[in-house]
Amino acid sequence: MEYRRLGASGLEVPVLSFGAGTFGGRGELFGAWGSTDAREARRLVDICIEAGVTMFDTADVYSAGASEEVLGEAVKGRRDQVLISTKSGLPMGEGPNESGTSRLRLIRSVEDALRRLGTDYLDLFQLHAFDARTPIEEVLATLDDLVRAGKIRYVGVSNFSGWQLMKSLALADRHGHPRYVANQVYYSLLGRDYEWELMPLGVDRGVGAVVWSPLGWGRLTGKLRRGQPLPAGSRLHKTADAGPPVEDEHLYRVLDALAEVAEETGKAIPQIAINWLIQRPTVSSVLIGARDEAQLRQNLGSVGWSLTPEQIARLEAASARTAPYPYFPYYRQEGFARLSPPIGR
Template identity: 75%
Template sequence: MDYRRLGSSGLKVPALSFGAGTFGGKGPLFSAWGATDEAEARRLIDICLEAGVNLFDTADVYSDGASEVILGAAVKGRRDKAILSTKISLPIGDGPNDAGSSRARLVNGVEDALKRLGTDYIDLMQLHAFDAGTPIEEVLSTLDMLVRSGKLRYVGVSNFAGWQLMKSLAAADLYGYPRYVANQVYYSLAGRDYEWELMPLGLDQGVGALVWSPLGWGRLTGRIRRGQPWPESSRLHDTADFGPPVDDEKLYDIVEVLDALAEETGKTVPQIAINWLLQRPTVSSVIIGARNEEQLRQNLGAIGWALSTEQVSRLDAVSATTAPYPYFPYYRQAGFARINPPPI
């Protein structure tokens, strides 16, 4: 396994990490993702640890907390071998303090997550979304308190806009609070918006990307192709509306190139899609998910080899999209790119 620093921190994480969103299976979204129980979770984590994958990511909203419970039980007795990552901020109830990143929400949320995970510290805690109603100074001072208490070791964010992340980092520097070292982002061949602002920010500020949904919300599995209906077993029937939009024609063009590269390399379509991500700037770890051992072992096959420069260029070309203003000049006009080149 290849290990990389998480942003500018001293923490080393595996190039591939495991997402526990399939653990629990509660609710309309997460039941469609999977319903892994404790016994199966322990087996999947066995396989991960054997392969060097020791970062496990979850969230308090995944199956109403059941994902954290099952993950905690599955790593019991080997907690020291695991890096546990969870997320807080999205609504967990209808109460006035059941959502967001207020001091009350974060303190209670961390305590609850510790209990569900069965541990006394969380390696990486990420804000699941920006809370526009809570002062950034309140958020950061609370995280500082939780880090100093030993309950959190590193902090990060997910689904932040560039200005939200940069404003938070500036405030952290001003007051001496812990800086966000991780940004959990949607990034795939079918969705490259991350590159326009968040990637340059990550390079400049030392924030590492943890990539969620590297297979384009299940569209780059090799089972979705032009002129064919979605397979009956595809989770897209139940989850497509929850995920990021994807242009169908662009998707089919990408899949056709992936198919060609699969023939050339002897690798699977998902392995190629993940391997492409592993070569992108700022990517610290790609989060893979699996409902069973077969899927997990296939995804683990994305590591230990590399696409050629020519193969990467073909994927770059077919997946490229026109960036919106003010980003497109840097990709299309030489004068802009000369003084402020894009990161890739």
């Protein structure tokens, strides 16, 4: 397994990490993702560690805390062999202090996560969303206290816009607080919006991408085909509306290109989609999920080989979208591109 620096930090993380959203199975959304219990989770963790996948990512909101609990049971007795990443900030209840990233909420969330995970520190703690109600200075000062207390090693964000992340980094530098080194983002051949603003920011500021949903919310598993209905049992029957939208024609254009490359390489469509991601600028790690051992082993086959430049070019041509303003001049007009060469395009 290849290891990479997490952004500009000194932390080395595997290029594939395991996303524990399938652990627990509570609620309609997360129940559709999976319902892995502690015994099954321990087997999946065994396979991951053996393959060098040593970072495990979860969140308090996943199955209302059950994902953290199951992950904690699965890594019990081998905490020193793994990196644990979790997130907080999304609502965990209807109370006035059960959402957001206020000082009260962050301290409580970290304490709750440590208890559920059965550990006394988190290797990576990420804000699950930007909280516009809480001053950024309050958030950063609280994270600083938690780092100094030894409860958090590194900090990151998820689902931030460019200005939200950049302002946070600037204030962290001004006040000497820990800087965000990870940005957990949605990025796939079906959703390349990350490339317009967040990727250049990551290159410039040393923020590593930890990619979630690399298979486009389950659309790039290889089960979908042009002109055919959703397969029976697909989680898309329950979760499609909750994921990033994609037009049918764009979806099938990408799937057609993936199928061509799959035939050429002898690799599965998901393996090709993930391999493309790990070759992208700023990507430190790609989160793979699995509801069973077979799915996990297939995803592990995404590393140890590389797509050719010609294959990459075909995939990128099929997945290309027109850039939104103010980015489109840089990709359509030579003068703009000379001033600011595109990154990752």
